[in-house]
Amino acid sequence: MLNQKKLIVSHAPFWHDGSSITVRSYHTMLAALPAALFGIFTYGMPALGVVSLSISFAIIWELLINKVTQRTVSIGDGNAALIGLLFAMLLPATSPWWMVATGTFVAVVIGKHIYGGIGGNPFNPVLIGVAILMVAWKDYFDFNEALVNYDLRFAMVYPLAAAKHLGTSGIEAFSTAGLLLGQHSGGIGATFGLGLILGGIYLIIRGFIRWEISVSFLAGVFVTALLFHMSDPSLYAGPVFHLLTGYTLIGAFFLATEDSSSPVNFIPMLIYGAGAGVMTVLIRNIGTYVDGVVFAILLMNLINPICDKIRPKALGKVV
Amino acid sequence: MTPKRELQIAYSLIIVFLFVGFISYAAFPAKTPDEPIRLMYKTVAGKVLFDHKIHLSDSGYGLACQDCHHHPEEPEELEEALVACGECHKVLEEGKTFPDSCLDCHEAEDLEDSEVMKKSDAFHSQCESCHQEVDAGPEEERCSWCHVM
Numbered sequence: 001m002l003n004q005k006k007l008i009v010s011h012a013p014f015w016h017d018g019s020s021i022t023v024r025s026y027h028t029m030l031a032a033l034p035a036a037l038f039g040i041f042t043y044g045m046p047a048l049g050v051v052s053l054s055i056s057f058a059i060i061w062e063l064l065i066n067k068v069t070q071r072t073v074s075i076g077d078g079n080a081a082l083i084g085l086l087f088a089m090l091l092p093a094t095s096p097w098w099m100v101a102t103g104t105f106v107a108v109v110i111g112k113h114i115y116g117g118i119g120g121n122p123f124n125p126v127l128i129g130v131a132i133l134m135v136a137w138k139d140y141f142d143f144n145e146a147l148v149n150y151d152l153r154f155a156m157v158y159p160l161a162a163a164k165h166l167g168t169s170g171i172e173a174f175s176t177a178g179l180l181l182g183q184h185s186g187g188i189g190a191t192f193g194l195g196l197i198l199g200g201i202y203l204i205i206r207g208f209i210r211w212e213i214s215v216s217f218l219a220g221v222f223v224t225a226l227l228f229h230m231s232d233p234s235l236y237a238g239p240v241f242h243l244l245t246g247y248t249l250i251g252a253f254f255l256a257t258e259d260s261s262s263p264v265n266f267i268p269m270l271i272y273g274a275g276a277g278v279m280t281v282l283i284r285n286i287g288t289y290v291d292g293v294v295f296a297i298l299l300m301n302l303i304n305p306i307c308d309k310i311r312p313k314a315l316g317k318v319v
Numbered sequence: 320m321t322p323k324r325e326l327q328i329a330y331s332l333i334i335v336f337l338f339v340g341f342i343s344y345a346a347f348p349a350k351t352p353d354e355p356i357r358l359m360y361k362t363v364a365g366k367v368l369f370d371h372k373i374h375l376s377d378s379g380y381g382l383a384c385q386d387c388h389h390h391p392e393e394p395e396e397l398e399e400a401l402v403a404c405g406e407c408h409k410v411l412e413e414g415k416t417f418p419d420s421c422l423d424c425h426e427a428e429d430l431e432d433s434e435v436m437k438k439s440d441a442f443h444s445q446c447e448s449c450h451q452e453v454d455a456g457p458e459e460e461r462c463s464w465c466h467v468m
Contacts, residue, residue: 022325049343056336059329076325081332094349097340144368145359149351151372156357165467 021118024208025078029085031202032254034195036089039188042152043093047188050095051088057104058084065113079118083107086126086254089189090247090294092146099140103129123301124258131294142290147185154183159245160290163237171237179244190250200253209257212269217252218243220277228285236285247293248280255293261301268307276300362439365466387445391424408441 040047062080066073074080087107091100110132111125112118134141143158150156155173162170174184182192190196203209221242228236242248247255256262256276263272276296283292320328354375360367373379374387388401406420417430436444446465450456457464 020320022320045343045347046349049340049347051340052336052343053340056333056340059333060337063333073326075329075333076322078325078329081329097344139361142359142366144357145366148357148359149349149355151356157368165463 021077021079025082027206027208028203028254029078029082031199031208032085032089032189032196032250034199035192035250036085036189038182038192038195039089039093039190042182042191043147043150043188047093049097050091050093050100050188051085053097053100054088054091054104055081055084057101058087058108061105061108062113065109069113071117074117077118079112080108083112083125083129085189086250087129089250089254090126090130090187092140092143093150093188094146095140099133099137103133105129106132119260121260122304123298124255124261126258127255127294127298127301131298134289134294143185143187150185152185154178156185158186158290159184159241160284163241163245164284164290167235168233168237171241174241174245176240176244179241184245186246187250190247193244193249196249196253200249203253203257209253210262210269212266213257213262213273214252216270216273217256217277218248220274221248221252221280222277224278224281225285228281242281242284246284246291251276251280251293251297256297256300261304263304263307265308265311267310268304271310272300272304272307275303360442362466364462367465368467386449404441404445405438407435408438410438411435 036051040051059075059080062075063073066075084104087103088100091103107125107129111123111128112121115121139145142161144161147156147158157170157173159171159174159179178184180193182195184191200209200214204211204214222239225237225239225242229238252273256273263269276293276299279296279299280292283289283295289295355371358369358371360369370379374382375384384401387404390402390407402420407418409418411418417433417435421430421433421435447457
């Protein structure tokens with residue numbers, strides 16, 4: 001009677017809920033798909049070429065680096081495909097194939113695998129790829145120049161370039177609804193505001209990204225742009241314009257939220273997100289670059305480890 | 320999903336997207352239209368974005384081709400020989416007095432005394448004179464009216 005087993009407790013974890021990096025990667029790709037498809041329909045076959053080649057090259061680079069470094073083949077987790085898709089979404093539709101190949105190599109190999117693969121990268125791999133290309137071949141990232149032969153049903157001047165060089169008089173052609181519906185030029189998957197917002201909300205609801213980072217990033221952009229706009233309405237565009245143009249939305253939901261380069265605690269997430277938002281508008285309004293999202297997020301990636309020092313006191317710790 | 324199945328998906332993605340990407344780049348290269356839509360002039364003073372379509376279209380400024388493409392002068396010749404500004408107005412190689420494009424229609428000996436205005440002068444005089452006629456700038460010393468990008 002005394003030896004009767006009434007309760008058996010095994011070691012944790014007790015049950016696997018079925019979540020995995022693979023599920024996460026493919027769901028993030030699914031969330032990004034509306035914006036990417038919109039870009040492909042807008043810019044046609046050249047955009048499809050860029051997106052397709054980028055996804056396949058990203059996986060190929062990961063496979064090759066796995067083989068070269070004699071590590072387990074990790075392409076099954078879908079992260080390389082996700083990097084390829086997000087990278088393509090930031091590019092102009094007319095990007096040459098060699099730029100896609102180089103950029104995905106930089107993103108996957110230099111941005112991620114040099115640091116030991118997924119989870120070890122201090123910077124967002126996609127942004128490392130884009131930043132190096134932007135510095136190396138800046139003319140290809142000048143959307144006015146890259147899309148010079150496109151004649152779509154809306155004003156084709158790149159909104160952020162017009163705002164930077166001409167002030168608010170240069171952006172009268174852009175309405176908020178038009179910007180939300182993707183009626184402006186830009187990266188293949190970065191212009192369809194509504195699609196990006198819906199994708200972001202899906203990721204937040206599913207718990208794949210943290211709302212704190214996205215919301216604080218957008219708030220940082222909004223408040224800073226509002227202050228600039230209030231200081232000189234003829235020179236600086238309004239906050240809504242900054243929220244819906246350039247890489248802001250794709251940055252808020254798909255780039256700033258990358259796991260290993262963003263903080264995990266509440267206050268650090270707010271600092272990280274808001275800092276990237278503020279830097280974005282500072283670079284756009286008083287910096288050299290037309291769009292600041294790429295460098296702003298990379299800069300905040302850099303201070304991410306310091307942000308994470310702000311954490312709850314360990315339980316029972318006296319001092 | 321088993322790791323084997325995940326790998327199969329990844330390999331399938333490589334094959335499908337490589338194929339689609341290759342076909343898209345090879346069969347549908349980005350085309351340059353016969354009549355330009357916008358042109359980006361790269362200069363040391365900052366790039367100039369010129370909207371060719373707005374200048375030409377009736378809903379825009381409604382200019383005739385000959386208003387800018389002034390050579391050759393006869394309209395019937397112009398239809399066939401419409402050339403880009405930079406074909407003639409360009410920096411010449413050392414020792415040359417006229418660009419090679421002249422030889423498409425003229426004999427070399429006919430061109431010995433000819434002088435072609437250099438590109439920056441040609442563009443400045445062309446754009447400025449027309450813009451000032453219609454009171455559309457640029458103000459004196461304001462390079463940033465055009466050199467903005």
